[in-house]
Amino acid sequence: MKKRHIEYEGREENAFSLSTGDLMAGLLFIFILLLMGALLQVQKNAEQDEEIVKKYDKTKTQLYIDLQKEFKDDLATWRATIDSSLCIRFQEPSMLFDEGKQELKPRFKEILNDFFPRYIAVLKRPEYRDNIVEIRIEGHTNSNGGxxxxxxxxxxxxxxxxxYCFSLMPPKDIIWMKSLVTANGLSSSHLIYKKNGEEDKFLSRRVEFRVRTNAEKQLEDIANKRLINKKK
Structure with missing residues (x-):
């Protein structure tokens, strides 16, 4: 009796093609998982960055409010201002130094006697002291001279x-201040201009006190990281 050989047209089985299909499906699944993981990480990083921004804004705003509250009755007398960048600007040259001299005038010493201990007391409050990375004393000139x-x-x-400011403070505060307070002479690199675009030679001669927080540094790191990623 002859064996019957039956072929099913168009339905030839191929074990290799099935295993290749399974492999491709597996690779696709792995790719999807990796993509989901990457997207979740991006979302997590974005949320962390947003939290840092919120923390910085909150700290900066509250510190600005507290400095305003502390010195609001003195600013006019001192011919000083406070702006939202946490810059306290002493802008009366005749009170600060004689022209071409580095010695503090008696009136400026009187102002610092009152101002600086109170300034440090605000910055050393528990809600701020651990967030501060630099207290900058900046000296500015106008464009006259070289x-x-x-x-x-x-x-x-x-x-x-x-x-002079250090001489006003007790030793326990000086220890903290030495890691934070810096003196920065900036010549005429940051001039102040009038509305008509001309240099304000009077206001350009000034002394400023500025505060940098660690949240601000983290914002700089975020900006640098985004710049590097953009270049990639």
Whole structure:
């Protein structure tokens, strides 16, 4: 009796093609999982960045409010201002230094006697002290004279301010301050201009106190990270 050989047209089985299909499906599944993981990480990083921004805004805003509250009755007398960038600006040159000199005038010493201990007391409050990475004393000149000679003068002046401010504080505060307070002479690199675009030679001669927080540094790191990723 002859064996019957039956072929099913168009339905030839191929075990290799089935295993290849399963492999492709597996790889696709793995790719999807990796993509989902990457998207979740991006979302997590974005949420962390947003939290840092919120923390920075909250800290900065509250510190600005507290500084305003502390000094609101003195600013006009001192010819000083506070802006939302946490810059306290002493802008009466005749009170600060004699022209071309680095020694503090008696009136400026009187102002610092009142201002600086109270300033440090605000910054040392528990809600702020651990967030502060730098307290900058900045000296600025106008464009009169040479840039380099003005740089030397502004550096000498800020060093004089720093030394005098330190002399006002008890040793326990000086230990904390030494890791944070810096003197920065900036010559005429940050001029102040009038509305018509002309340099305000009077207001450009000034001393400023600025605060940088660790949240601000983290914002800088975020910006740098995004810039690097963009270049990639």
């Amino acid at each position: 840039y380099y000679s003005n740089m030397e003068l502004s550096q000498d002046r800020t060093r004089s301010v720093l030394q």
